[in-house]
Amino acid sequence: MDIKGDWKKRAVSGLMVLAMALSLLPTSILAADTRSVTDNAIKNGSFEQPASNIDNSPQLAAAQVHDWHTTAFDQKIEFGSRRNGGNAPQLTGGDQTIPDGYQFAELNANEESTLYQYAATVGGNVYEWGLSHRGRYGIDRMAVIIGPKQSQIDPATGERIDVDPAKPDKNGKDQFMRMTDWVKSHAEKLGVKIPVTGCTQKITVYSKKFAANGGFQNDIGDAFSASPSDVYTEKWNVWIIGTSSTAWGNYGTKSPDYAAGNLAYSCRYAVPDGQTETVFAFCSYSATTYNNDKTLGNLIDNIHFSLYQTITAAATAGGSGNIRVSTGDETKIGSSMSKLVVANGETAFVPLSPW
DSSP states (O other): OOHHHHHHHHHHHHHHHHHHHHTTSOOSOOTTOOOOTTSBSSTTTTOOSSOOSSOSSOEEEGGGSSSOEEOOTTOEEEEEEOTTSSOOTTOOSSOOOOSSSSEEEESSSSSOOEEEEEEEOOTTOEEEEEEEEEOSSSOEEEEEEEEEOOEEEOTTTOOEEEOOOOOSSTTSOOHHHHHHHHHHHTHHHHTOOOOSSEEOOOEEEEEOOBOSTTOBTTOSSOSEESSOOSSOOEEEEEEEEEEOSSSOEEEETTSHHHHTTOOSSOOEEEOOTTOOEEEEEEEEEEOOOGGGOTTSOOEEEEEEEEEEOOOEEEEOTTSOEEEEOTTSOEEEEOTTOOEEEOTTSOEEEOOOOOO
16 A cells, blocks of 8 residues: 555645635735725725715716716716705605615716726736616616727827727717627527526627727627627627616625525626726616606616635645735645635635545
8 A cells, every 4th residue: 555645645635625615715915906805996986976965966077076987978977966865866766775875876867878997907816796776767777898998009109099988979879888789689699688687697798999989990890799709809798787766786796695695697707817907887788768768777886896816725734834825925724724714804614625
C-alpha cells in the first residue's frame, strides 16, 4: 500500500473541493478596484440627488442630476418625489411608498429615452444587480442592459474618442432602444419568453460598434445578432422586467427570492477580460399609457450593482492554511473549519471533504 501516494491524492482532492467551494464566495475587492463588495458601483442609485423639496414631479436638466446620463434629446430627467410630504403623481396604484429614500426616476419622461452610467471595471469582476421597478398606468416593461463602453478612432486625429449612446432626434431611438426592439422581435429565435410581469432569464445579444446619433458602424442591414462574429463584436447582457402599477416590484438582489436562494434567473454580469469601462443602461421596453403617450411610464429606484470576486485557497492536508485575496489580506483556515465570515459580514459555509 502506497501510503505516501495515497496521502498526496487525498490532499489534492481536498484542495480542489475547497477551492471550488470558495470560488463562489464574495470578497472585498480586486487589486485595481478600491470598492468593497458592499459598495454600489452605481452612484445616486436611488435618485436622491438633487433633492426636490417643492415639486413632486420635477424634470431636471441632466447636467443637474448627479452621476446619471440620459439619451433624451432635450436632456431632461424626470423624478417623482415625496420629499415635501406630498404624493408623487406617478404613483397611481394607491401605494405611495418609495423603495429607498424620497425620490425615484421615470424612464419615459418628455420622450422615450435611456438612463445610463459608466463604471470602471476590471476583467474577471462579477456584478450582481438589484433594483425596484413599477408601472404607472398599468403593466410597464423596462430593459436592463450591461456591456462595454463604446469608443472609436477619430479619423482626424487618430485618437480614441468616446461614443455615448444618443438619439438622432426627439422621436428617434438610441442604440439601446433599438436593441430592445430587436429583442422584442427576435425573442423566439433567442429562446426567451418575455413574461407579462417578472424578469426574464439573462439574454445575450451581440451588436456592431456604436456610432454617433443612435447609429452603428457600417449601419446597413441588421445591427444585432444572437452570435458573435467579426461584424457583431460587442457583447451585451439584457434582462426585460415587467411590473404593474399597484406596487413596486423588487428584482435581482433586491428580490426576497434572492435572499432565500430561490431566484429564478441569474442577475450576474461577468466583465470580459480587458474591459476597463462598463455601461449600465436602463430603458423602456413598453408602457401602458393613454393614447399611446410615450412620455409616461417605467418608474425605477433603488438600483444597486454589487462587486464580487473569486477567492483562491491553499492548505496542507489535515493542517492549516491561508485564503489569500488580491488585496494581500489573508484569513487563516484550519482542517476543521466549516464556515468563513466574508467582507460584507455574512457567513459563508464551506463544505470540506474528509482527508
